[in-house]
Amino acid sequence: MKALVIGGAGFVGDYLINHLTDDCGWSVAVTKLEHEKIENDRNISIYDLDILNKESILNLLLNIKPDYIFHLAAQSSVSLSWKNPSLTVDVNIKGSVNLLEAVRELNYKPRIMLIGSGEEYGHILPSETPIEENTITRPGNIYAATKACQNMLGKVYADAYQMDIVMVRAFNHIGPKQAPLFVVADFCKQVAEIEMSLHEPILMVGNLSAKRDFTDVRDVVRAYSLLIQNGKSGETYNVGSGTAIAIEEILKKILSYSKADIEVKIDRNKLRPVDVPIIEADIQKLQDCTGWERTIDLDKTIMDNLEYWRDT
Numbered sequence: 001m002k003a004l005v006i007g008g009a010g011f012v013g014d015y016l017i018n019h020l021t022d023d024c025g026w027s028v029a030v031t032k033l034e035h036e037k038i039e040n041d042r043n044i045s046i047y048d049l050d051i052l053n054k055e056s057i058l059n060l061l062l063n064i065k066p067d068y069i070f071h072l073a074a075q076s077s078v079s080l081s082w083k084n085p086s087l088t089v090d091v092n093i094k095g096s097v098n099l100l101e102a103v104r105e106l107n108y109k110p111r112i113m114l115i116g117s118g119e120e121y122g123h124i125l126p127s128e129t130p131i132e133e134n135t136i137t138r139p140g141n142i143y144a145a146t147k148a149c150q151n152m153l154g155k156v157y158a159d160a161y162q163m164d165i166v167m168v169r170a171f172n173h174i175g176p177k178q179a180p181l182f183v184v185a186d187f188c189k190q191v192a193e194i195e196m197s198l199h200e201p202i203l204m205v206g207n208l209s210a211k212r213d214f215t216d217v218r219d220v221v222r223a224y225s226l227l228i229q230n231g232k233s234g235e236t237y238n239v240g241s242g243t244a245i246a247i248e249e250i251l252k253k254i255l256s257y258s259k260a261d262i263e264v265k266i267d268r269n270k271l272r273p274v275d276v277p278i279i280e281a282d283i284q285k286l287q288d289c290t291g292w293e294r295t296i297d298l299d300k301t302i303m304d305n306l307e308y309w310r311d312t
């Protein structure tokens with residue numbers, strides 16, 4: 001199998017590339033933006049590609065002829081989506097349309113996976129938890145709205161042109177190397193820095209009561225490879241653990257793995273204006289389709305995360 005990972009220089013890309021080469025044994029081509037770096041110590045081919053340039057997508061596809069295309073490229077930050085909505089709309093919607101249009105011009109039908117987000121569900125009602133794929137989407141931010149649109153476009157292209165497209169909605173994924181913009185990486189980085197006496201022993205936190213569905217990124221990418229092989233075209237699959245946990249519980253776990261005496265303080269800047277109390281995925285559809293199970297529990301993810309920041 002020949003896989004193409006578009007947007008492979010990001011957090012998920014690194015893990016997906018390792019999984020596809022090492023565990024699946026596929027031939028892997030990867031794209032990145034010109035300014036980005038990808039370590040080339042693996043047996044992969046690396047190309048520069050901006051998905052805003054449709055012609056260059058088509059040329060690349062003609063050159064590589066992939067069987068599977070994982071579309072990871074995105075403006076993936078919720079906070080940046082508020083600051084730069086047009087860039088977010090351009091990359092996440094127009095970029096996806098450019099890819100779909102380029103694939104439509106090929107004389108064969110590679111299978112495409114469009115990566116969306118649990119954020120698409122947005123303002124869910126308590127009665128809608130755990131969230132099934134057919135729950136109405138009510139995006140609460142610009143990033144989420146663009147991903148909901150990408151999902152709809154995927155369905156339209158699959159139906160209208162009989163293209164082979166599988167969509168996923170990934171819930172919170174965590175793991176070593178994640179940017180500290182995300183809560184678990186942020187807490188682990190702060191704890192590691194406190195242990196190294198880089199700053200005073202005060203951990204700044206936001207809303208601790210929100211419950212979220214966290215999965216180790218290594219399990220997430222395994223779900224992606226299983227779904228690209230077994231998923232049904234035109235269908236959307238939730239990818240998550242199926243169990244939500246309060247951020248406060250995560251914080252307790254992180255603190256329990258540190259010997260440092262740490263005080264916890266609320267940082268008003270970290271309190272998000274719009275917060276949904278609980279977001280938990282219903283993963284029955286994923287499990288029925290692939291038999292996927294989580295293999296890395298939260299404790300291991302947290303320990304690996306802490307170790308990463310201690311070594312960085």
Ligand code: A2R
Nearest residue numbers: 007009010011012013049050051052072073074076091115
């Ligand atoms: O924004 P950058 O410089 O970090 O680059 C990101 C890249 N990217 C692009 N690639 C090609 N053409 C573009 N016009 C373009 N704009 C941005 O896509 C980054 O290297 C990659 C996405 O990786 P991350 O932002 O680290 O996202 P992550 O966590 O790997 O998530 C993968 C997918 C995304 O579609 C998320 O929205 C979804 O999973 O949750």
